[in-house]
Amino acid sequence: MARGLPRLPIKGPLAVVAVLIALGVGAVTWAEKSGWLYVWVPALTPPPLSDGGAGTLLKVRDGDTVEVRYHDLALAVRLRNIDTAESAHPDAQRNTALGEETSRWAKSYLAGVRVRVEFTRKDWRIDKDHHGRALGLLWLDRDPVGPGPEDELYNETVIRLGYSRYVTTYGTGGPYHQRFSDAEAEAKAAKRGVWRR
Numbered sequence: 001m002a003r004g005l006p007r008l009p010i011k012g013p014l015a016v017v018a019v020l021i022a023l024g025v026g027a028v029t030w031a032e033k034s035g036w037l038y039v040w041v042p043a044l045t046p047p048p049l050s051d052g053g054a055g056t057l058l059k060v061r062d063g064d065t066v067e068v069r070y071h072d073l074a075l076a077v078r079l080r081n082i083d084t085a086e087s088a089h090p091d092a093q094r095n096t097a098l099g100e101e102t103s104r105w106a107k108s109y110l111a112g113v114r115v116r117v118e119f120t121r122k123d124w125r126i127d128k129d130h131h132g133r134a135l136g137l138l139w140l141d142r143d144p145v146g147p148g149p150e151d152e153l154y155n156e157t158v159i160r161l162g163y164s165r166y167v168t169t170y171g172t173g174g175p176y177h178q179r180f181s182d183a184e185a186e187a188k189a190a191k192r193g194v195w196r197r
Contacts, residue, residue, distance in 0.1 A: 056068065056115075060107045062103045064084045065077070075134055076132075076133040077138070078129045078134070078135055079137065079155050080135050082155050082158045084158065102158075110140075113141070115139060118139060119134060119135070120137075138153075139153055140152040157183075162191075162195050164193075166180040
């Protein structure tokens with residue numbers, strides 16, 4: 001005699017409801033763990049990256065925009081308080097020699113580096129720019145055991161080297177305001193990058 005599927009302790013419409021609930025819980029759990037829940041419902045705040053916030057840098061788009069591995073997603077991050085000259089704009093006339101220099105430098109400087117993103121919060125979620133990119137600060141993970149004093153704030157380095165002014169259009173650098181101001185003063189005094197004129 002062939003054996004069928006085991007009998008469920010509940011029958012009829014109640015069994016269908018139980019199966020649907022189990023499938024729904026499983027789907028939401030998968031969507032949350034993979035990161036897709038935060039794409040489908042952007043008002044939710046994604047959980048922080050594991051490993052002390054360290055993540056994999058997937059791509060450097062230009063001097064002020066990167067893509068990082070965020071759970072199972074490639075997340076575009078617009079770096080706060082910097083605005084480098086254009087190098088990859090669809091309107092080629094907006095691209096500049098300084099923008100191309102900055103982009104080449106950024107791609108070389110960030111090659112193979114572990115990073116940590118300090119996201120900018122808006123109320124209880126990650127803030128975004130008008131293109132839908134997450135806003136944040138990029139830390140270069142220089143400490144072998146996780147976040148530490150050896151880590152470098154990339155945004156500050158870009159300002160210090162003169163690839164960008166300290167931009168406060170969307171708010172100051174908060175606790176890093178003085179660091180950014182000092183970096184800009186140093187770049188100005190040395191006539192680096194945007195201060196060459």
